[in-house]
Amino acid sequence: xxxxxxxxxxxHALAWIGLYQRQGHEVATSEQIATSANTNPVVIRRLxxxxxxxxxxxxxxxxxxxxSLARELESMTLLDVYEAVEPGPLFAMHRTTPDQGxxxxxxxxxxxxxxxxxxxxxxxxxxxxxxxxDVLRDVLAAPR
Amino acid sequence: xxxxxxxxxxxHALAWIGLYQRQGHEVATSEQIATSANTNPVVIRRLxxxxxxxxxxxxxxxxxxxxSLARELESMTLLDVYEAVEPGPLFAMHRTTPDQGxxxxxxxxxxxxxxxxxxxxxxxxxxxxxxxxDVLRDVLAAPR
DNA sequence: GCAGTCGTAACAGTAGAGGTTGCAACAGTC
DNA sequence: GACTGTTGCAACCTCTACTGTTACGACTGC
Numbered sequence: 001x002x003x004x005x006x007x008x009x010x011x012h013a014l015a016w017i018g019l020y021q022r023q024g025h026e027v028a029t030s031e032q033i034a035t036s037a038n039t040n041p042v043v044i045r046r047l048x049x050x051x052x053x054x055x056x057x058x059x060x061x062x063x064x065x066x067x068s069l070a071r072e073l074e075s076m077t078l079l080d081v082y083e084a085v086e087p088g089p090l091f092a093m094h095r096t097t098p099d100q101g102x103x104x105x106x107x108x109x110x111x112x113x114x115x116x117x118x119x120x121x122x123x124x125x126x127x128x129x130x131x132x133x134d135v136l137r138d139v140l141a142a143p144r
Numbered sequence: 145x146x147x148x149x150x151x152x153x154x155x156h157a158l159a160w161i162g163l164y165q166r167q168g169h170e171v172a173t174s175e176q177i178a179t180s181a182n183t184n185p186v187v188i189r190r191l192x193x194x195x196x197x198x199x200x201x202x203x204x205x206x207x208x209x210x211x212s213l214a215r216e217l218e219s220m221t222l223l224d225v226y227e228a229v230e231p232g233p234l235f236a237m238h239r240t241t242p243d244q245g246x247x248x249x250x251x252x253x254x255x256x257x258x259x260x261x262x263x264x265x266x267x268x269x270x271x272x273x274x275x276x277x278d279v280l281r282d283v284l285a286a287p288r
Numbered sequence: 289g290c291a292g293t294c295g296t297a298a299c300a301g302t303a304g305a306g307g308t309t310g311c312a313a314c315a316g317t318c
Numbered sequence: 319g320a321c322t323g324t325t326g327c328a329a330c331c332t333c334t335a336c337t338g339t340t341a342c343g344a345c346t347g348c
Contacts, residue, residue: 002146002304003236004336008256012238016248029293036246037238040338045294062346065293078259090234092147094156094181095306102180104160107286111279112152115222119270126263135255142251146335148305173324184307189325206315209324239337 006085010047011078012037015136017057018073027066047085054084073136079127090123091116150229154191155222156181159280161201162217171210191229198228217280223271234267235260 016036017028030041030048037044048067051057058070069076093112098105160180161172174185174192181188192211195201202214213220237256242249 001230001232005236007235012252036243036249038240038242061294063292086145088145091151092149096182098182099180105180107283108156110286111282122270126266138255139251142254205325207323
């Protein structure tokens with residue numbers, strides 16, 4: 001499927017900011033988050049930018065700038081994050097239009113479309129069941 | 145997510161072979177299926193090769209060669225096809241190991257791994273609910 | 289004005305999907 | 319035994335998306 005790590009990194013960043021804020025800090029920098037996720041600050045800024053457009057985080061510029069949560073972790077679900085960072089559908093149709101003169105070529109796309117929509121709806125439902133507070137709780141529960 | 149069309153094309157091919165066999169033919173060629181799917185025969189042969197390794201189809205060589213179903217469409221589910229053509233997980237972890245000295249960096253992977261496993265199990269369950277006979281029925285039910 | 293951070297563009301590297309060509313292997317038929 | 323049609327498969331190309339990296343302007347508190 002050529003899976004990507006966008007949802008994972010986004011959840012990592014949100015959990016990090018949430019924990020940091022619980023420890024009394026106001027804003028987290030992309031540099032700090034990138035160090036924890038072992039990646040480049042620009043990667044974090046790009047992802048957080050998408051989360052900002054989705055209303056999940058806010059950013060401040062200038063000296064003492066950085067990122068903060070726009071909502072409580074309890075009110076954020078993995079579905080919110082998924083929709084913010086994963087635009088496309090899970091399964092793709094044919095890259096070129098199938099032969100419309102063939103019965104199968106004609107009917108396959110509406111058939112699969114309908115099936116895929118049901119499956120994606122279930123996926124979204126599952127993602128919506130997990131809040132970022134759940135994620136942070138699980139993170140902190142990991143054995144050391 | 146950079147979705148691919150492998151599951152769609154594989155389902156298309158199976159539905160095509162199934163319908164062709166119902167019409168009394170013994171084997172279908174990759175050329176015929178490729179024409180219906182509007183793609184290259186080699187693409188079809190590659191996909192059907194994976195389905196053959198999964199025990200869903202059989203191939204004959206020589207003159208009058210081609211592909212036939214190894215099982216009834218009724219006993220084949222989209223999960224069988226999915227497992228045959230989509231090896232990897234739905235969501236990827238970090239490409240590099242997160243900072244194990246950080247609480248979040250240390251706990252994020254087991255936390256997300258567990259969540260992802262639950263979600264993928266639900267996905268598989270949904271895929272298993274749809275048989276290829278269902279797909280072919282929906283295909284034939286499409287308005288013309 | 290300075291310093292620290294975001295915002296964003298630009299580019300490179302990597303990986304996978306999909307398309308294409310070419311050809312050996314195979315198995316029927318003449 | 320030659321011919322024919324198809325699979326099996328390797329090799330290569332193109333395209334796209336993700337990720338990483340560098341660079342630099344924009345912003346804002348001091």
